[in-house]
Amino acid sequence: MNALDWIVVAAGLATIVWINWYFFLAGREAVAAVPTNGAQQVPVVVQGGYQPADIRVRAGTPVRLLFDRRETSPCSEEVVVPDFGVKRFLAAHRITPVEFVPDRPGTFEFTCGMGMLRGRITVDA
Numbered sequence: 001m002n003a004l005d006w007i008v009v010a011a012g013l014a015t016i017v018w019i020n021w022y023f024f025l026a027g028r029e030a031v032a033a034v035p036t037n038g039a040q041q042v043p044v045v046v047q048g049g050y051q052p053a054d055i056r057v058r059a060g061t062p063v064r065l066l067f068d069r070r071e072t073s074p075c076s077e078e079v080v081v082p083d084f085g086v087k088r089f090l091a092a093h094r095i096t097p098v099e100f101v102p103d104r105p106g107t108f109e110f111t112c113g114m115g116m117l118r119g120r121i122t123v124d125a
């Protein structure tokens, strides 16, 4: 291989590393719920994904996720939290509160109806 080949390979590897970092690591800091009106509240923007996608709450008190769906893509029209029996329709360009009580500690997923968009709720004891 000549020098140009090596540069192309290096650029390709750098791109792969960057893509993985961007999609899997960046912005993955867990967001803690804020107590509001008797529930642990977290606003979640729904737009090609969930932001934040990593949420931290405490077990035993109600959680209120305020899903702010800023798109009409059919992908995100439903949100499910299977472990807590949640399955809700999210109207486009509306904020839909979704409440449930995390009765046990652990890490639980929330996804769109197809399981394509994903988020994570960490429930502390």
Ligand SMILES: [Cu+2]
Binding pocket: 074, 075, 076, 112, 113, 114, 115, 116, 117
């Ligand atoms: Cu989907």
